Amino acid sequence: MGKIHDKLNDRLREFIGAQPVYFIATAPEQGGHVNVSPKGYADTFTILDDTTVAYLDLDGSGVETISHLRQNGRITIMFCAFSGPPNILRLYGTGRVLVPEDPDFSDLIKRFGPHPGVRSIVVVDCDRISDSCGFSVPFMSFDKDRTLLDKWAGRKEVQQRRSYRAKNNRESIDGIPGLSPEETDPVVHHS
Template sequence: MGKIHDKIDDRLREFIGAQPVYFVATAPEQGGHVNMSPKGYADTFAVLDDTTVAYLDLDGSGVETIAHLRQNGRITVMFCAFSGPPNILRLYGTGRVVVPENPDFATLIKSFGPHPGVRSIIVVDCDRISDSCGFSVPFMSFDKDRTLLDEWAGRKDVQQRRDYRAQKNRESIDGIPGLSAAETDPVTQHS
């Protein structure tokens, strides 16, 4: 059954690395909509140290995570075993948004595989690391990553991505500020 861990040890790192999908959940301070986003591409997630993780935030149709983190910092990342022994791992913590203009960005980006359409890097300082049984999570097989997001971002020029972000990523569905006007400029480098 469930266990609380002091740190992300080697066994948990191995479990994280073996999962082809993870889920990110955030919520506004009061009212509004809870957001849960599935994330693919295993090379978009990195364990930075025993209690800190990060993931590559790629272009998307919304900006809920960024908006919520800037408002209150609360975030949970969840991994489920869809093959092998049952397990659910949750990383609860405080997240921060690292945009390309941030001095930490150049160092952090080296932790990830190459992807176009990078908006930011989300860094999570974990204050609770827990797993639970996952007995009811179904077995599912992983065929391959969908490449559609990378292909979509790769087809857009800088102005098209800037326009898309200005239209879709300035505020959350609840009107919470997301990316500022200066932050809608696409990163000129791949991760």
Template sequence: MGKIYDRIDDRLRVFIQEQPVYFVATAPEQGGHVNLSPKGYPDTFAVVDDTTVAYLDLDGSGVETISHIRQNGRVTVMFCAFSGPPKILRLYGTGRVVVPDDPGFNDLIKLFGSHPGVRSIIVVDCERIADSCGYAVPFMSFEQDRTLLDEWAGRKDTQSRRAYRAKKNRESIDGIPGLSADETDPVAQHS
């Protein structure tokens, strides 16, 4: 059934690369709302090394993940096999938010495909890498990525993206700080 791994080996890397969607879960330190976000675009997730992963954080309607990670660092990333052998892989760890002005951002951004509306990169140091059966996960067929998020972000100019982030991304739904005022300026170029 389930197994715990010391590292993300080649077999797990292949499994991660084959999944068209992954899920990111975070929670505030006390009370509040647990957040679970689906993520798409296969070129937004990267295995950095055997115990570190990262994903491209794109503009969105909320800032829960950034807020929770900045408050307590706890994050879980989950992959489910919707085709092939049944499997669920969870990466439990401590996350950090890397914004465009932070050291290391320029090196990390090279790991991902080109997308407008980059807010940050979430880096996760994995403390537990575990799989389990996916016996109840349904078979589903992947048709194609939705391009709506990239299209939406691509239509926004710098000023409207700044205003959107200032309105929607300064704090979580529970009032936990998210992006600061100086971090709401959008990256001028694509990832």
């Protein structure tokens, strides 16, 4: 039923590209809360090479993924087929957070669609790529992306976003450091 792959082959790349939603899972080093975040906007995910992927991290209500990655690097990305043949694809690996001040950020940001409210780019080096049956995943239809997050971020002035990030993105719900003060300053970062 399940299979481990040594790389993201053409079939897996096509599967990833066809999914309108993916899920990010991280956890603190010890104890604390495991975090699972759904991600939409197909143009926020890219494959960099056979074992490396990246996704655009947009403003959000918390900073769990960034906090966990900076603490221990562990991450799993999951794609599910809600239409067509059943399949679940999991990308296990080590993630790193690139903020706008990082040297690779300006080149990588070009690989994503236009979105306001960009906090960072998460790059994942996959050490295990596996798929499984997904026989119990229900069929669901995709109507369209919700544009609320982009609209929300687009309405905020720099000072409003600075205050929001300072309040909600400095540490995780378990008190693990997230974005530093200089990283929460949204100096018009837009993909």
